[in-house]
Amino acid sequence: MASVNSIYGLFADPDAADRGVNALRHAGVAQDQIVVMSSEPHEGHAFSLLDHKTIMPWLAALGGVVGGACGFLLARYTQVAYPEPLITGGMPLVAPFPSAIVTYELTMMGAVITTVVTLLITARLLKWKQPLYDSEISYGKILVGVLGPSGAARTDLENRLRSAGAEKIKTTGQL
Amino acid sequence: MVIDLDRCTGCEACVVACHAENNIATVGEDQAARARAMHWIRVERYYEGEFPNVKTKFMPVPCQQCGAAPCEPVCPTFASYHTIEGLNGQVYNRCIGTRYCANACPYNTRFFNFYNPVWDKPLDLQLNPDVSVRSEGIMEKCTFCVQRIKAGEVQAAAEKRLVKDGEIQPACVQSCPTQAMVFGDLSDPESEASRLARSNRATRLLDELGTFPKVTYLQRGSWHDNENA
Amino acid sequence: MLFYRRNFKSWIRIAVVMGIAGLAGLVVEHGLAAQDQSAATAAPESQVFTPAHPTVWSAVQEFFNYRPQPVQPIQFTHKVHLANGLQCVMCHVGVDQGPDARIPSDNFCMTCHRVIATDKPEIKKLTAYFNRGEDVPWQRVYGFLPSAHVKFNHAPHIRAGVDCSKCHGDMTKQTVAVRAVDHTMGFCIECHQQRNVSVDCVTCHY
Amino acid sequence: MTTKTPEQINEDLLRPLEGTSPRYLAALTFFVLVVLAGAAAFLHQVYAGLGVTGLNRPVFWGFYITDFVFWIGLSHAGTLISAILRLSNATWRRPVTRCAEVITVFALSIGAMFPVVHLGRPWLAFWLFPYPSERGIWPNIRSPLLWDFFAINTYLLGSVTFLVLPILPDMALVRDRTTGWKKKLYHVLSLGWTGTPRQWSRLEMAMRIMAVAVIPVAVSVHSIVSWDFAMAPVPGWHSTIFAPYFVCGAIFSGIAALIIAMALLRKFLHLEDYLLRIHFENLGKLLLVMSLLWFYFVFAERLTTWYGNGSSEMAVFWPTQSGSYAPLFWAMVVCNFVIPFPILAIKKLRTIAGTVVASIGVVIGMWLERFLIIVPSLSHKYLPYSYGSYRPSFTEIIITVATFAGLAMLYMLFSKIIPIISVWELKAGEVTETATAPALARPEQVRAD
Structure with a gap:
């Protein structure tokens, strides 16, 4: 886990998580770098529609x-x-x-x-070693984060996540 | 095969001959009481009229070797199938014992080995070496003495000729003292069996089920007769 | 006196001894009963014929098609006999006449071996059998298992010109016959198809 | 229900996984022993021969095929009902679906066992598989037993995936809340589930496809089971009504089994706050509909037989109506209609206890129905000379009983390993408010900033 650089915020409120995703987008983070995880599908929230299309x-x-x-x-x-x-x-x-x-x-x-x-x-299952995970998700939190951000953007991203309503900000890897 | 019911006296010689020829096990009193007796041919007995004016009717029932046999398609392993010559073949080694064929058979002429058969020694020495001994879990039935048919064909082939009508006789036909039974090739219109099967005394058992049985019963007083009269 | 004056410990001792004795008695009785039973079951077993497997183990062996090569009482050499100009049908006289190829009796063997190679140990064995008036207890090499329900007839195959070696391997290289060819159903069907013979099930299975 | 927070839901539903009570162990031991007795009876049957059963000529099928049809029927509890509820988006389904699907998987496995148990030579059952062999002989596709083979395997595969897919998020949940070897175990079982929107939407889509696929399969399975009988020219079997009749009966007994299972779970796992009266009431209404439908089918079948008055058909008809099988027949009508109908029709009686009583009646009645379809017809086939009768043997009874214990055992084990109520689905059902958050900014819009 530690080998991957990431910054993520844990949100209690799905609306705040939506705002968090938007904040990351506005910060110029590419689509495939944004990671969202939750213990419920949260249907109806905008972030649940990420990667929605399938054949x-x-x-x-x-x-x-x-x-x-x-x-x-x-x-x-x-x-x-x-x-x-x-x-x-x-x-x-x-x-x-x-x-x-x-x-x-x-x-x-x-x-x-x-x-x-x-x-x-x-759905990228059968990969038991996920690059990024936090077991607090199972206690009802929603994870919104960035995979592999540049070290320079760290404080900016943290601030954006915090202002979107993140309860905790965590980082992994060497940043 | 053609069976003349007016000639049948119900002596059951055919049943005994069949047991001897085909290595059919006698299951014993207890099992017979539980309706597990095996007789590839049985003589059904029906009574007509009120006492004292009772008439007994006998009907020997072997496997009817149906043309469209209900027992065949239900077998999941092809243990029960139609041979090229038109018999209902029963391949013992292929049988896994679903007993579906016996349920589908409207004539109840299929028999199941509920236990391994047993012969007291030295009675096993009278077993026919040309017929296999079936073991537990296998369905068996009248084969029209297929071992005799095969032997006849092999003999005819060795002598480079065709099988003659009446040359091959199943054990029941051979043993019938009143010659009520005739065996022959129904696909040959000239054979004795074909000729009798076309008789206006001819009926077939449960003909209405559309099984096209290859056993023809001859009897007087059938509706065919009345129609023609 | 002896019984009611004892203390608790000695009662326990008595109980233990009686328990052990009882157990021992049970074991002995069980052994005797088992012996009885085996005697009772062994006797009728020899008096009846049944296609059932004698043991579960033999049934398992048959299921997995495990058949050890038989051991013959006499190391009969097919090789030598064929090399000396004998033909298969000279001894196996039934092969073109019926289902069974037949193995000659020791009487037949002795027509030659009264004089030929009488000093060989295997021939001495044969002579011993002959003198006792016994047949040689040859063990079956081929033959289909009873559960295969196959009826094989040699004669039509010989008449059709099937070479013996097709099924029995090259006998000029074998001493006692060994199972050189695997007689599976696929083996039979292949040849029947090539020769345009019936592959109907009841041609062989009845 | 609305008063529960997600954390409370977690606590309540994961509690059964955390420890075992002596009572649980005692019950489990009991069921395991009964199952072992059944296994011993089966081994005895293989060793001694099928003669240890009560089967005979002409009643070649008895308890085993009755059990087969019964268990396959019972398996329609879960996947079918759950799929219908999923597709119709019934919100009350959420606590019900998983315990229903579990019944399907286990009842189907037990049912699929019976065709092998009843074989004369069960060690050759592998000949039913279509596999190439040097013999060149394959299974006979024309046999209804082969249709069974394909249908049951498809249904089993479908219902296992239908059960397992929604378990993955719950496995991840358990993984995060345990430690040690259990964490490792659930880590493997969760297949690396993390809960990204991608996974959620794919799972949702897969479940929708599975629901669409599994309904026709479930219908086909029991139709094919009925065709095992209807294909044979046996009086009382050879009927066109059999397929819908069997499917109806299957759903009927399936719902009844589900109600009983839910009541037991509710009592023993203390799920009073999750399995509510409304669930029993709604399922009770379904059961009522099926009871009426069942009665309609029986009436239609009996009426046409009686009116047609064919001699061979009537030879089967009268023994069931007023002859030796009449007590069983009328007991079946009482269990399947006379008892459940008033209980389920009167709202006051449609309580949890009421629906359970009705369901027990239905399960017994449906077992009798299967027996009455098989045995009277076989014992009165065409030629009166070969009429017969049937009495089950101890071996058959013990194996039948063992399968019931087997279901209980499997169910108990399952509820210890996996939450019997889908945690995430329940939580998702709690969220009732619609999203008011701003839509996500589109990537191109962001770039324009």
């Missing part, structure tokens, strides 16, 4: 199509794989309704798997 539903739909295609091919292939036709009950080898059921189930499975994988990747 997850389209990816899920695509995953569903791929899964469904796999399902149909599996249903088809497994019935004709044996060199001699395995007829049962006078049904066609690739029976339409059963194949449709398997196709449907694997469509859904494809969509579910794609959603989970997309979530894990785009």
Whole structure:
């Protein structure tokens, strides 16, 4: 943790956190340097809309199509794989309704798997060593901070965060 | 197969022959009382009329070897399937014992090995080496004595000829003292079985279910008869 | 006197001794009962035939397809016999006639070995069997497991011209037969397909 | 509820994770012992053969398949209800969803076990998996059991993710509030959750997609379970009404199970301030609707059978109405309709205790329903010569009982490891005010400064 330079303020009030984010923006901090963390989604607050855009539903739909295609091919292939036709009950080898059921189930499975994988990747999960974290978040605080600020801007950023309503200002790394 | 019910006397020779030919285990009194007896062919007995004018009717019921068998598609492992020759094959080693086929079978002609079968020695020496001995957890049923069919085909192939009509006989057909049963190739219109199956005395068991059974029962007084009269 | 005048400590001592004695008695009785039981179960076991596995362990072994190579009573050399110009069908006379290839009786072996190589230790073993009027207890090498429910017939394969070595390996290099080829279902099906023979399940499984 | 601060919520909901009482350990031990007894019974069955059950010809399916259908039905408690409530944005759902989803995952796992338990040769169950082998024979897609295999796996995967995804923030919460090995454990379990807006919005989106995906899957699962029966030409089974009938019954028993579970959690984890009467009342209303729907389906099914008067159908119909299975049938009607209907319809009776009584009735009634669908039909198949009957054996009963203990055991263990009420969702629900803060300055606007 200590290897990363950062300045952050802990806010109790989500409105103040909104102001804090704005203050950092006005200080000229780039979008990808601003870090916000909270123990609740705080829907309706402006900062909750950061990084809001995602193509997850389209990816899920695509995953569903791929899964469904796999399902149909599996249903088809497994019935004709044996060199001699395995007829049962006078049904066609690739029976339409059963194949449709398997196709449907694997469509859904494809969509579910794609959603989970997309979530894990785009939400940057499965990275247990996060560069910046403060366990006070779990006590209801909202963290607004800057990753890798220049040492010169330190006091300016601290002042801006404080005037936005930060309860505590903390720094990590060598600043 | 064609079974003439007017000839059947209910002697159950077919049942005994089937047990001997196909290594069917006798489960013992206790298990039989719990409805776990296995008879690939059974003689159903029905009574008609009021005492004392009672008439008994016998109906031997083997596996009907349906053309569109309900037991086949429900098997998840292809243990139950349709052979090229049109039999309902039962592949013992592939059976995992879901017993779904037995539920789907409208004729109740499928039998489950609830325990491992046991033969008192030296009765195991009379086991037919051409038929495998099924163990616990396996579904079994009438095969139309597929071992005899295969042996007949091998013999015919060795002699470089086709199988003759009536050359192959399942154990039940062979043992029937009144010759009520006839076995033959239904796909050959000239065979004796085909000829009898076209008779106007012909009926099929639970025909209305659309299973296309390959066992034909011949009897007088059927509605076919009245229609034609 | 002896009983009611004792103090607490000695009562405990008595209790401990009686407890140990009781336990010992239980152990002995249990052992006897177990012996009884094994005698009771062993006897009928030998009197019935069942496809059940004798032990759980054997069932596990079969599940994982573990089959040790059998040990033959006599180190019969296929190599030498074939090198001396014998053909497979000379001894395995049933191979083109029925399901079983057949192994000749020691009577058949002795037609030659009364005079040939009588001084070899393995032949002496054979002669001993013959003199006792016993068959040689050959161990099965191939053969499908009962749970495979396969009925194999040698004759049609020989008639179709399948070479013995296809399934049994090169016998000119083996002494006693060993499981040189793995008889899996894939192995059978591959050949059946190549030769355009039926691969219907009931061709072999019934 | 509104009086609770976020810190109090944390305290209340994380308390069960902090220690165990002797009473908890005693109950857990009891359930573990019952589960072990069930496992022993199953091993005995594998060793001795399926003959130790009461099954026979023609009743080849009995208690195990009843349990299978029952547990799969019960699994519709969670994910389906929770998904519907999520999509309809019902705010009262927040304390309910997780304990419902847990029932789904565990009941489904237990249910999925039964097709293996009932096999004649369970060690070959892996043949149901479509995997390539040198035999060239794959599973038969045409078999309804294979549809089950695919449907249950999809549903299990879906409901596990549906349960696990919203747990991640709570895992992070627990991680921050504990020390030592527990902190390490929860650090791993939280998958590195920090709570950035990006994570929150992705989670929200994923949950919305999952909710949309899981509802049709849940419907399909129980339809397919019903098709296990409806595909076979057995009188009483071969019916087009079965799929909706089973789905309805599944939701019915699922809600009942959820109400019972919630009542128990409320009592034993002291969650009186979170699981309120309104939750029981709302679920009670749902249960009432399902009870009426269930009655409608039973009536429709019975009516068409009776009116059609087919001889083979009537051979199954009469034993259930007035013959040997009649006591069970009418007990089912009492449990599923006569008891719950008045309790749930009269507002005064729709209390916590009232809904629990109704729910217990429904769970028993629905188990009976599954039994009555399977056994009478099998014992009266077409040819009267082969009619049969069925009596369960001790082995089947002990395994059935063990699965109930198994659910209790899994539930108890789960509630010790993970907060049974979603902490962050509850806190998020507390925030009612709308944002009045200024919108964020756009980056280009900032540059113009």
